[in-house]
Amino acid sequence: MRKIYIAGNWKMNLTFQAADDFFFHLAEYLQSTGTGDVQALICPPFTYMELATDTADQTSLSIGAQNVSQYDNGAFTGEISADILSSMDVEYCLVGHSERRQIFQESDSLINQKIQKLRKYFLIPILCVGESLSERESGKAVEVVQNQLSKCLESIEIDNDLMIAYEPVWAIGTGKTASPQQAEEIHKMIRDWIAAKYGEQVAADLPILYGGSVNPANLAELLAQPDIDGGLIGGASLDIESYIKMLKIAQKI
Numbered sequence: 001m002r003k004i005y006i007a008g009n010w011k012m013n014l015t016f017q018a019a020d021d022f023f024f025h026l027a028e029y030l031q032s033t034g035t036g037d038v039q040a041l042i043c044p045p046f047t048y049m050e051l052a053t054d055t056a057d058q059t060s061l062s063i064g065a066q067n068v069s070q071y072d073n074g075a076f077t078g079e080i081s082a083d084i085l086s087s088m089d090v091e092y093c094l095v096g097h098s099e100r101r102q103i104f105q106e107s108d109s110l111i112n113q114k115i116q117k118l119r120k121y122f123l124i125p126i127l128c129v130g131e132s133l134s135e136r137e138s139g140k141a142v143e144v145v146q147n148q149l150s151k152c153l154e155s156i157e158i159d160n161d162l163m164i165a166y167e168p169v170w171a172i173g174t175g176k177t178a179s180p181q182q183a184e185e186i187h188k189m190i191r192d193w194i195a196a197k198y199g200e201q202v203a204a205d206l207p208i209l210y211g212g213s214v215n216p217a218n219l220a221e222l223l224a225q226p227d228i229d230g231g232l233i234g235g236a237s238l239d240i241e242s243y244i245k246m247l248k249i250a251q252k253i
């Protein structure tokens with residue numbers, strides 16, 4: 001049975017003090033209550049990684065990075081390598097987030113290189129895919145997502161070491177969420193696509209998260225869908241009360 005993931009993507013938010021408070025309260029909650037089959041996962045800014053991994057050492061929390069270099073190590077000022085992340089016990093890393101695709105012009109082929117680097121250092125990529133509003137309105141959502149999958153995963157063999165996040169670009173940070181049916185349709189298509197490329201078992205085990213304005217009010221109906229295995233959550237993951245509320249909702253599913 002697949003776990004449910006409540007994955008917070010903090011982006012470029014929270015001060016050191018606010019992050020410290022968040023992890024303190026989260027550790028208290030995870031140590032006293034636990035989350036059963038629900039996996040708490042936080043992707044903080046790099047500067048809070050040690051705070052995060054210290055918390056993970058004492059609890060069931062998992063930690064992800066928000067970005068990684070396509071290079072191994074060396075003279076790449078400002079970059080962070082998969083080798084460095086792995087040495088800090090980071091387990092996951094986002095790749096292909098629409099903000100990196102749009103603002104930093106990251107291409108599918110660059111994302112492919114980053115995935116290869118993460119796998120070399122045994123980190124699990126969380127590959128984000130999703131269509132823009134105009135692509136959805138012109139009926140191209142499936143084609144766009146399949147194209148991203150096929151280019152980002154070209155020549156990559158996976159076996160229980162990948163997570164996918166379907167994040168329609170028009171739903172990220174906008175307050176608009178895909179309906180549970182719209183999201184499930186794409187999640188099911190992604191699972192079928194993975195089954196055709198990597199086999200039924202890999203597809204059955206693959207966690208596929210939904211992202212795009214997820215919050216405590218809409219999480220339950222999204223998680224009720226058979227192919228939605230959790231949320232990749234930006235804004236609503238920044239507040240500890242809201243984050244714990246979402247862990248509790250996921251535990252009830």
Ligand code: PEP
Nearest residue numbers: 172173211212213234235
């Ligand atoms: C995200 O960070 O990937 C995201 C989906 O953000 P938000 O939940 O704020 O829409």
